[in-house]
Amino acid sequence: MYHLSSKTPLHILYEDTQIIVCVKPPGIATQTRSTGAPDMVRLLKQHLYQINPASGEPYLAVIHRLDQPVSGLLVFAKTPAAARELNRQLQNPDKTSFGKYYCALVEGPPSKTFRHPGKLYVPGSPHQHFQNMRSRRKKCKTCPIRV
Structure with missing residues (x-):
């Protein structure tokens, strides 16, 4: 080490x-x-x-x-x-290539909608999620989270 x-x-x-x-x-x-x-x-x-x-x-x-x-x-x-x-x-991902995978660890839901640089928490949906508001391709990427 x-x-x-x-x-x-x-x-x-x-x-x-x-x-x-x-x-x-x-x-x-x-x-x-x-x-x-x-x-x-x-x-x-x-x-x-x-x-x-x-x-x-x-x-x-x-x-x-x-x-x-x-x-x-x-x-x-x-x-x-x-x-x-x-x-x-x-x-060019395929079944044998490596890739990027993201996992976030959170403790409990926020009480209100909040903003984080480039992200918006949207409560009230079946799967509460973050939306990336700064995508290079101008599309929002959504990452489901479980609370």
């Missing part, structure tokens, strides 16, 4: 010569342009460099991102060929 800081462990669930799968804790960015802020790319590159310092700066491709406040699994490619294949799988 490697450490993001003295308080936050870096959990690598799977690693081989092509990919790394890790848990991104809440509060850490997947990737940032700030030079001083910790992010998963920088921390994983440090991990890879510690394993093999003779190879120089490691290659690490971001396959998908998670917002900074949330936690979840991230997949990174360690080679350009792995990056191409993983991106192909995300763009």
